[in-house]
Amino acid sequence: MAIECLVLGAGQEVGKSCVVVTIGGKRVMFDCGMHMGYHDSRRYPDFARALALFPGAADYTAAISCVVITHFHLDHIGALPYFTEVCGYHGPVYMTYPTKALAPLMLEDYRKVMVDQRGEEEQYSYEDILCCMKKVIPLDLKQTVQVDKDLVIRAYYAGHVLGAAMIYAKVGDAAMVYTGDYNMTPDRHLGAAQIDRMKLDLLITESTYAKTVRDSKHAREREFLKAVHKCVSGGGKVLIPTFALGRAQELCILLDDYWERMNLKIPIYFSAGLTIQANMYYKMLIGWTSQKIKNSYTVHNPFDFKHVCHFERSFINNPGPCVLFATPGMISGGFSLEVFKKWAPSEKNLVTLPGYCVAGTIGHKLMSGKPTTIDVDKDTHIDVRCQIHQLSFSPHTDSKGIMDLTEYLSPNHVILVHGEKPQMAFLKERIESELGMQCYYPANNETVSIPTTQNLKINATEKFIKQNLVFGGDMPKVGGCSEARGILLMEKSKTPKILCEDELLHLLGMEKHLVHFEPLPCSRMKEAESTDEPLLSSRIEEVKHTDGSAVQQASLADLGCERNG
Amino acid sequence: MREPRPLAYIVSSAASSSPLGNYLDPMDDGPSVSVPGPPNAGRPRAAEPRASTRSPEGYEAEVRTLASMSRGIYPLARAEALRGLAAVLETADACGGAVEQCYGCAVELMRDEDEGVRLASVRLIALCADKFAGREGWDGNGNGDQTDLMFLQLSSMARDMSTKVRIEAFNALGKSHRVSEGVLLQSLSKKVIKPNTGSGSIIKGKKLPPKLIFPCAAGIFAHGIEDEFYQVRTAACKSLGALSKFSTQYAQKALDLLMDMMNDDTEEVRMQTLQTLFYMATYGCLSVQEMHMHMFLGLLIDMNALIRDATRKILGLVNLPKLQMFKSAIDVLITSLEKNPEEQEIYSVLFSVGKNHGSFSANIAKHLAKEISMPSDAELILDKPRIKALLIVSISVSFSDDKHNKLDIPEIIFLHAISLLGKISCALGEVVDQDSLLSYLCQKSGTPFWKTRLLTAESGESEGCNVETVAGIRAQIEKTEKSTKCLDQVLTMQSMKIIIETVERAWAMRKSCNICDVRTILRTCKEELRILASNSSGSTGAFLRFLCEYLDAVQFIVEILQSIQLDNSYDLGPISLDVLLEKLDTSILKMKCCYAGFNREMEVQVCELALLANLLRLSKDRIHSKLVLEKLHWTINRLECLCADGSCELSYFSREIKKAFDANFAGSDVCTLLELFHLKPKTDYGMLKAISAVLQVRDNDSENPSSYVCGLPVGVSFDISLCNISRHDRLWLRMIVGESIQHTFLELSSFGGNDEVKCCSTTIPLFATPMAWSFVLRVCLVMECPYGSISVHQRHGGPRDSIVQLCDELDVYFVCTEQR
Structure with missing residues (x-):
């Protein structure tokens, strides 16, 4: 038996994560994402290949046992409505509760951008999204779900974003884990990935930062706080453009805590849409946040920020220092751009930028060297004199984290996805040399076949059990370890059997043959004495081949026990 | 029975048995050949140590049995077996191969699937490390690799997914006895440091399993301080500090991590960080750099008073290499003082910071002198916290170690410092008495006042107060502290004796003297006793309180006697005899019942007082009431009982009363019996408890x-x-x-x-x-x-x-x- 792993997306690239794994005859699709960089057919995984895996299947529903989504990012879920509504997959779809809650928002938001702003042809409608979501079966952490008779899946906490999960799947003896995106270090609002140690044949892990080892998170936080504190104590305003979910909450918890400790009275604002929606979800899904938040939740919901004040648009022009969170994250338009226009010309002010900005946005322009003026359109020019602070908070684990997880899980094979090819090659080398595991990083549409371990049931004769395994029997003791000797009999179409040595002849209906050796000639006696080896006589058992059955002598010993003691 | 296997063997056997873990999942109905346990294992509970008297063979058998139990298929049994091994190991002296065998078992189960087993395994490894370190000659050559190996093994557990295992692993790491610098540095950095050829090759020469080379320790502390659970962070922080005594290079880098932890969102972690820093400062491995100052100074004005206090304590110990850092520290301390004027201990910190940086303080002193002597338009407000603080810093130069700086302090500083005498002497820990400090300041400031005193006070020391003498005095005081306590006790006893003598004398002169004088004497004595009692505790205190009651009773007796003798109790005023008798009874009852642990003599003494009280009642009533007679009878019996074995003698007074009582008071005058009473307070109080x-x-x-x-x-x-x-x-x-x-x-x-x-x-x-x-x-x-x-x-x-x-x-x- 083997695990077949077909990588439909995120093979040697980042985007449109989609892996179809055939495990014990079951086909599981992990993630169903879209590529944000393409606007043609390349943006979706090539689902036809998944259909081709199973020649007998009439449609996707027959070909795929289930789809499991790890988290709500579009490169992991973006193609799902397309797959279910357009391609016509009607089988079960699994995702965690928060993902189910947040995914429609993300999908609808993107659909609007795609259709309304870019004027593209509609791939799926809002109704399709709702229809698709109806097929979703929510998962809870560590809840074991019996998908069908053989297939079992289980979700583990992955950090990364609210509701992100790692998926464990098992059919018979073959077991594997698909990590999705995960984070091995906790941040201010999400915990670190957490999984049990299990016997695994395969681990499919993301490798966004396959080569990078990030420094301490504390240092980054300290730099950020220092920059903000310096700015506000100098009377400046701080603009923090963020996305509504995730980073905004983390930074705000960080600031709120710092404000509390330093007893600062400077107001922190949230531009309206952000607080209402995202914080509401966070307050509801508190069970999916970090330990610290869960602990303090009983006394005070940490998403009820103490120092966050009510904000009105007119406040932009108010004098005096303040901190403002505004969407969207890359200053690509909307409210954050409006504020940026107002605040950028003063050198007292500070703008923080997220770790990654798409090319073409103002954020990207600010990141690539410090420009003095920015042209928003042909009439508007912004004089940029403010300070720029780049945040490097990332919800992905670094190469150390990947190694740690791999070492902890100790699978037999590792497949890397969701990363850049050169870095993946580097990580593969490390995993193979340091951890001694087989490692692959297939490109899109490639298949990797992995052998699985198989446990074999064997029977034992009554006599063998009595002699060797029942307490009180006179089992030979070797240096504190017990050892049982027997003969393993494997016959065609029969369960293998273990039996005692003296039972063999009886079973085969044969007689015992004894072979005697001649004593050594006198001339070699001295030599023999000096080497001190018992060459005088010995008795061997014959190994016989009969039709269709093989007899082997087996020595069974406890693990870690020496054999020649 | 085989000989104990050598350690190297166990390590290699642990390596050869798949380090990927013992996958013996009972749920997989697979390897039915795995033996659930050896014949004589019994239940794992039997592993708990039963008696302390066991033969070495017993130990070995036990260890062997438990070791084989630890390979069972059930995780709870495996964990219990490991705990059993730990229990055996704890009681056993680390002889023979038992420790090696336990260690081998623990290493094998380090990668177990069950978190309970892993937890037990970490504990056992830590215990084994402890036992190895406790061996004689262990610190010698060649064992460094072994301790390093154990450190690495524990490190690899510090990235476990189970919180409990992580906490345990960090705790165990902190208890390491000796770790090489390379390994320590690796534990701080996530990036793998290429092992230099020396130690690396030795480790490889020992054929360590491939996973137990440096990478497994990589950045465990960097991870530990970022952990999701504050318990883990606290444990990591503690160990981080505990290990810093092994290497200065490590200590410096650890400081960077610790500084980051000051931003932690949990107060417990921040407090632990400060404690760790304090620990490092006491061990002298804390060297603060300029980059740490921002964080450090931020803590001095933290909202939390405990944090401020802890930070100040550290600041008082560290060495600031640059004048700029020194100045900023002083400035922030002054800010903190202005914000929290109630925190007077800031002055002490300022003093010790100044003292530790003599030359910088001298610099401050010069500037301050200029500021003071400059004829500014408004008068200088010396009462401002800033000036006070700077004065303290300046004056601390003269107590600093740098001798050459002492002459640099302008006189005017000393002159102004005189007003801060109390704070300075407080900062000095009050080891130098204020008088000599004052004379020193006066001498330095050139004030003629106190000059005569100065000569006598400082005839021995030309330099006045300096740190050496201060330290000497402190040591001396600490040494004499114990003897002082003894001295106190002796003094108490002496004054007690004097009081008792006074009471006896007063008793003797009760007839010849005015009753008022006797009353005054007794009252003064009681007052004295109360003061002594309030300052002493234990049985001495109890006895002093007892004596107070006793004196009360004596006073009542004196007054009753007086009133009986004078028919017209003019002196007694309105207090009638009945009231006095009642008061006496209460007083005696209190003596009798409110103290435990009487020795025999004291009980006799109380009984005699009771006899006397009853006798007084008899003499007053003239009628022999049944109740009083009963009480008298009981008390006499009790007295006889107490003196029956001859350990103390029945007094003449008691004997006479007994005679009179037996004769039913026929022919004996109660008043003459009263005369027989002799007051003799006892001073031997034994273990008296109030x-x-x-x-x-x-x-x-x-x-x-x-x-x-x-x-x-x-x-x-x-x-x-x-x-x-x-x-x-x-x-x-x-x-x-x-x-x-x-x-x-x-x-x-x-x-x-x-x-x-x-x-x-x-x-x-x-x-x-x-x-x-x-x-x-x-x-x-x-x-x-x-x-x-x-x-x-x-x-x-x-x-x-x-x-x-x-x-x-x-x-x-x-x-x-x-x-x-």
């Missing part, structure tokens, strides 16, 4: 009365604590409202605490509340004092015998609810 009680009522005072409904019972909540009460004592709570008294029996079994102090919070109902708008309830704890079998009071539902008050009466205020 019985006392504290009674408190909750949430009640005259401003804040409790409410009640007229005529209905009301519950009163009390906090009661009792000292030295025995189980046989019978305690009652007496509640008095006007005329009515309610006694409530207190069940001693409901009290918590030890034999010495028992505590209890209870609510006791007062049944008959008066029909009044408000009333005051007087509450008191009383104890029954059995007078043999003689029952004094026959009150229904109250104490049977006479009682003593154990505490002062407490007022509880009540107001009727309708009024409020």
Whole structure:
């Protein structure tokens, strides 16, 4: 038996994560994402290949046992409505509760951008999204779900974003884990990935930062706080453009805590849409946040920020220092751009930028060297004199984290996805040399076949059990370890059997043959004495081949026990 | 029976048995060949150490059995086996191969699937490391790799997914005894440091399993301080500091991590960080760099007073390499002082910071002198915290180690510092007395005042107070502290003796002298005793209190005798004889019942007083009342009983009374018997203990009365604590409202605490509340004092015998609810 792993997306690239794994005859699709960089057919995984895996299947529903989504990012879920509504997959779809809650928002938001702003042809409608979501079966952490008779899946906490999960799947003896995106270090609002140690044949892990080892998170936080504190104590305003979910909450918890400790009275604002929606979800899904938040939740919901004040648009022009969170994250338009226009010309002010900005946005322009003026359109020019602070908070684990997880899980094979090819090659080398595991990083549409371990049931004769395994029997003791000797009999179409040595002849209906050796000639006696080896006589058992059955002598010993003691 | 296997073998065998873990999942109905356990293993519970007397063979057998148990298929059994091994190891002396064998087992199960097993395994490894380190000659050459290996093994567990395992691993790491610098540095950095050829090759030469080279320790502390669970962070922080004594390079890098932890969102972690820093500072491995100052100074003005205090303590110990850092530290301390003027200990910190940086402080001193002497338009306000703080810093130069700086301090500084004498001497830890400090300051400032004193005070020391002498004095004081305590005791005893002698003399002159003088003498003595009693504790304190009672009794006796002898008790004023007799009885009862642990002599003494009291009653009444005679009889019996074995002698007085009593007082004058009494207070008190009680009522005072409904019972909540009460004592709570008294029996079994102090919070109902708008309830704890079998009071539902008050009466205020 083997695990077949077909990588439909995120093979040697980042985007449109989609892996179809055939495990014990079951086909599981992990993630169903879209590529944000393409606007043609390349943006979706090539689902036809998944259909081709199973020649007998009439449609996707027959070909795929289930789809499991790890988290709500579009490169992991973006193609799902397309797959279910357009391609016509009607089988079960699994995702965690928060993902189910947040995914429609993300999908609808993107659909609007795609259709309304870019004027593209509609791939799926809002109704399709709702229809698709109806097929979703929510998962809870560590809840074991019996998908069908053989297939079992289980979700583990992955950090990364609210509701992100790692998926464990098992059919018979073959077991594997698909990590999705995960984070091995906790941040201010999400915990670190957490999984049990299990016997695994395969681990499919993301490798966004396959080569990078990030420094301490504390240092980054300290730099950020220092920059903000310096700015506000100098009377400046701080603009923090963020996305509504995730980073905004983390930074705000960080600031709120710092404000509390330093007893600062400077107001922190949230531009309206952000607080209402995202914080509401966070307050509801508190069970999916970090330990610290869960602990303090009983006394005070940490998403009820103490120092966050009510904000009105007119406040932009108010004098005096303040901190403002505004969407969207890359200053690509909307409210954050409006504020940026107002605040950028003063050198007292500070703008923080997220770790990654798409090319073409103002954020990207600010990141690539410090420009003095920015042209928003042909009439508007912004004089940029403010300070720029780049945040490097990332919800992905670094190469150390990947190694740690791999070492902890100790699978037999590792497949890397969701990363850049050169870095993946580097990580593969490390995993193979340091951890001694087989490692692959297939490109899109490639298949990797992995052998699985198989446990074999064997029977034992009554006599063998009595002699060797029942307490009180006179089992030979070797240096504190017990050892049982027997003969393993494997016959065609029969369960293998273990039996005692003296039972063999009886079973085969044969007689015992004894072979005697001649004593050594006198001339070699001295030599023999000096080497001190018992060459005088010995008795061997014959190994016989009969039709269709093989007899082997087996020595069974406890693990870690020496054999020649 | 084989010989114990050498350690290297175990390590290699552990490596050869798949390090990927022992996958013996009972749920997989697979390897049915795995043997659940060896024949003689029994249940793992049997592993717990039973007796301390076991032969080495017993140990070995036990270890072997448990070791084979640890390979069982059930995780709980495996974990229990490992715990059993740990228990055996803890009791065993680390002889033979037992430790090696346990270690081997633990290493094998380090990668177990079950978190409980991993936890037990980490504990066992830590214990083994401890045992190895405890061996003689272990610190010698060649074992460094072994300790490093164990450190690495524990490190690899510090990235476990189970919180408990991580905590345990970090705790174990902190207890490491010796770790090489390379490994330590690796534990701080996530990036893998290429092992230099030296130690790396040795490790490889020992054929370590490939996973147990450096990478497994990579950045464990960097991860540990970022952990999701504050318990892990705290443990990591603690170990981080504990290991810093092994390497200075490590300590420096660890400081960077610790500085980051100051931003932690949990206060416990921040406090632990500061403790760790303090630990490092005391070990001298804390060197603060400029980059740390921002964080450090931020903590000095933290909202939390505990954090501020802890930071200041550290600041007082560290060495700041640059003047700029020094100045900023001083500035922030001054800011903090201005914000929190109540925190006077900041002056001490300023002083020690200044003292530690003599040359920088001298610089400050020069600037300050200029500022002071400059004829500014407004007068300089010396009272400002800033100037005070700077003065303290400047003056600290003269106590600094850098000798050459001492001359640099301008006189004017000393002149102004005189006003801060108290703070300076406080900062010096009050080892130098203020007088000599003052004379030193005066001398330096050139003030003629105090000059004569100066010569005598400093004839020996040319340099005045310097650190060496200060340190010397401190050491001396610490040394003499113990002897001082003894001295105190001796002094107390001496004054006690003097008081007793005085009392005896006063007793002797009671006839010849005015009663008022005797009274005054006794009263003064009592006063003295009370002061002594309040300063001493234990049995001495108890005895002093006892003596007070004794003197009370003596005073009553003197007055009673006086009033009996003079028919017209003019001097006594309005106090009638009955009252005095009653008071004497109470006083004697108190002596008898409120102290435990009498020795025989003291009890005899109390009994004689009781005899005397009864005799006085007889002489007053002239009629021999049955009750008094009974009491007399009982007391005589008790006295005889006490003196029966001849350890002490029955006094003449007692013997005569016994004779008279046997003769039914026929032919003997009571007054002549009275004359026979001889006052001789005993000073040998043995292990005397005072019985006392504290009674408190909750949430009640005259401003804040409790409410009640007229005529209905009301519950009163009390906090009661009792000292030295025995189980046989019978305690009652007496509640008095006007005329009515309610006694409530207190069940001693409901009290918590030890034999010495028992505590209890209870609510006791007062049944008959008066029909009044408000009333005051007087509450008191009383104890029954059995007078043999003689029952004094026959009150229904109250104490049977006479009682003593154990505490002062407490007022509880009540107001009727309708009024409020």
